[in-house]
Amino acid sequence: MLKSGMIISDRYEIVDKVGSGGMADVYKAKDQRLNRFVAIKILKPEYSSDRSFVNKFRGEAQSAAGLSHPNIVNVYDVGDDSGLHYIVMELVEGITLKRFIEKKGKLEIKESVGITIQIAQGMEAAHNNRIIHRDIKPQNIIISREGKVKVTDFGIAKASNSNTITSNAMGSVHYLSPEQARGGYSDEKSDIYSLGVTLYEMLSGKVPFAGDNTVSVALLHIQGEAIPLRELDPKIPVSLDKIVQKCMQKRPERRYHSASELISDLKKAITHPDGDFVQMPVFVANDSPTINISDDLSRIKNGAYHDEDIHDSNGYANNVGDEDDDDLDSVDTKMDKFVVAGSIITIVILALAITFIVLWFVFPRKDKTPTNPNDNTLTVTPAPTLTPTPILEPTVESFIVPSVVGLTKEDAEVLIKTKYENAIIRYSEDYSDEYDDGYVAEQYPQANTEYPVTSEVRLTISIGKESIEIPDVYGLSEAQAETKLKDNAYGFAVEKEYLADNSVSEGYVIKTKPERGARASKGDTVTIVVSTGPENTQVAVPNLIGSTETQATQKLSEVGLLLGNVRAESSEVYPAGQITYQSNSANQLVDPGTQIDVIVSTGPSETGGNEPIGEVRYVGEVYIDVNPFDYMGDGEAEIVLEMEQDGWVTTIMEEVRSIDEFPFTLTGIEGDSDTPGIVIMYVDGVQFKMPGEEEPKTWIVNFETVEE
Secondary structure (H helix, E strand, C coil): CCCCCCEECCCEEEEEEEEECCCEEEEEEEECCCCEEEEEEEECHHHHCCHHHHHHHHHHHHHHHCCCCCCECCEEEEEEECCEEEEEEECCEEEEHHHHHHHHCCCCHHHHHHHHHHHHHHHHHHHHCCCCCCCCCHHHEEEECCCCEEECCCCHHHHHHHHCCCCCCCCCHHHCCHHHHCCCCCCHHHHHHHHHHHHHHHHHCCCCCCCCCHHHHHHHHHHCCCCCHHHHCCCCCHHHHHHHHHHCCCCHHHCCCCHHHHHHHHHHHHHCCCCCCCCCCCCCCCCCCCCCHHHHHHHHHHCCCCCCCECECCECCCCCECCCCCCHHHCCCHHHHHHHHHHHHHHHHHHHHHHHHHHHHHCCCCCCCCCCCCCCCCCCCCCCCCCCCCCCCCCCCEEEECCCCCCEHHHHHHHHHHHCCCCEEEEEEECCCCCCCCEEEEEECCCCEEEECCCEEEEEEECCCCEEECCCCCCCEHHHHHHHHHCCCCCCEEEEEEECCCCCCCCEEEEEECCCCCEEECCCEEEEEEECCCCCCCEECCCCCCCCHHHHHHHHHHCCCEEEEEEEECCCCCCCCCEEEECCCCCCEECCCCEEEEEEECCCCCCCCCCCCCCEEEEEEEEECCCCHHHHCCCEEEEEEEEEECCEEEEEEEEEEEHHHCCEEEEEEEECCCCCEEEEEEECCEECCCCCCCCCCEEEEEEEEEEC
C-alpha cells in the first residue's frame, strides 16, 4: 500500500487511498506539474506481474486517453514506476448513479431521460473512436456535484475481458447483453443493451432480471422477457417504454444501430411523450438452429463475470467495489447442488450393491446345520470362484529433481542431467535481489521432488537486481528524503553528508550521490548531502540614524558591511550632515559585504516647509504577461503583487481577479528610488511558480524620476 506523501514518477504525490477493487487500488493524488488533483488507479501485484495483461491494459487505457468529452471521465496518463503500473484519470467528486437510484428509490421521468441522454452522448463519442465500453452500468456512471453525468472506465473493460483469470469477465451480470452472456462477440449494440437496462432501473427502481444467483440472471438475459415498464408504472410514457424495449432486444440487429439514433428518440420522448415515433423492429422468424438451454448454461458456467470496477458514493475519487455483484464462478444453483448430491448418493448405492454381489459369489454362504439324509432341501453346488482381473495402470518413469537454486546456469544443468540424462530444461530470466546475474533464482519443481521424465524442469536465471531511477529528493527535509529513499518502492540504503550552502536552508537536501535520475539497484547506497545553512554567518545592521557619514562608515566596517549610495535631502528634524534614512533597518540580519544605502540631511528647506524644494518621485509600471489560470483551471482567485526594492518589501496590488483579467499592466507604482524593483505574485496566498521551476516567477519594475 502506498503512503501519503509518496511521489510516483517524480510527478504524482499520493494524498490518500480512497478505494480498492478486484484489479486495482485507487488513490487521490496531486499532479505537481499541473497543480491539480487527480485519481490514480494502481494495478494490484497479481496483475502487474502478468506482462501480457499489463501490455493489453496499457494499450486500452492509452486508446481511452484519446477520448475527450464532457460526459466521459478523462484518462490523463498511463505509466509505470518501479513496478507500479498506473492510470491517471480525472478526479470527479460526486455520487454514482447506483447510489443515486438507491437513495431515491426510482428517478423522475425527465430526470431519467436527461441522465440517459448524457450517458449516450459519452458512448457516442467513444463508439465514433471505435472504443466499446462493455460494462455500462449505474456503478460506472458518476453524477458530479455540478450535476454533470460522466461515464468512467472506457477502454479498461476490454483489457479486463481479455486477460483476467477467465476470458469472459464482463462485470455485473445484471446489465449484461445476451451476446456477452454467451461469451460471444460484443459491439456498440452491446453497450446500447446495457444502457437500456440502466434506464429500466432508473424508471422502475429495480433491474429487469433478478435471480438467486448470477447463473440464473445470465440465462434470463438470454431466454427471459422483462416485464414492460408500463405494467409496473402506467405513468411511464408509451414512447419511453418502447425505447427501453428496443434497447433490450435479444438480437443485436433489432436494437438501435447507434447511440445517435437512441439520443434522437430520447429527445423526442421529452417533447412528445405519447408519440408513436419509435420504430420497433419487425419480427422475422429465426431460421438458425435451435439454441439448447444446456449449451447456454455451459457457456455461462465456463466463464466468470467479475465486477472489477471500483466506485463509491463519493464518485470517482472514492472507488470502492460494489459488494452486491457476485462472482458467477463462486455460485452454484440449488439444482446444481441437488444433482451433485444425488449423483454421489447413487454412486455409493451402486458400489455397495456390486460389492455385495461379488462377495456373494466369491465367498458362498456355508450351512452350519448337520446334514439330514431325509431332508428334501435342495443342495446348491457352489459357483466357481471368480477372480477379477486387475487393471494395470501405465507407469511413468520419473526422477528426483535436485536442488539447483544458487548454482550457475551451467552447473545446474549438469547436476540435473546427472539425475536424468535426457531431462528437459526450460529457462527464463528475471530480476533477483538475492542472486547475482547468471545464477538460478527459482526452480520448478522444488528440490527433491519426484518428477516425470517427460515434463519440463523450469529454471529462472537471475539477471541481477532491477535498476531503479533515483528519485528527486532535492529540497526535501533530511527526514523526508531518507524516508522516501528507504521506502519499499526504492529500497536504498542511505548515508549522509553535511555541507554549508548559501541557497539551501539548514536541514534540507542539496543533492544526492549518485545524482537524481541516475539508476541504481535496491539495497545500493545513496548519499544525501544536507545543508548546514549559509557558509557565512549573517550579521545585524547597526543603527545609522543620526550618525554622520564618517561614523556610519565606521559602524558598518566593524561588522563587515559597506556604505552604499549616499543621497542628500533636506530635513526639518535632523541637522545637516546627519543620516535620516537607511535602506536596511537596524538589527536586520544580512550577509557580510552587503551595501547599506543612506540619506544625509542638508538641513531645513529654505521655505521652512516639510518637503524639500523640487520634490522627486519615482514612478514605474509592470506587465504581468502570464495567466496563472492556464495552470490551475478556471475560476477566480485573490491576486497579490509584492515588490522588493532596496531591501524593502511593499504590497503594490491586492484584489480578486478571474481568468479573463490576464494578462494586464499595473501602472502608477511608486518607489523609494530609481533602483529597479522585483515583483512576485501570490495566487490565493501561494507563490506562483512556473511548472517544473523551483523558484517563483518574477517581473522587473523600472522607475522613472518625476520632479514636482
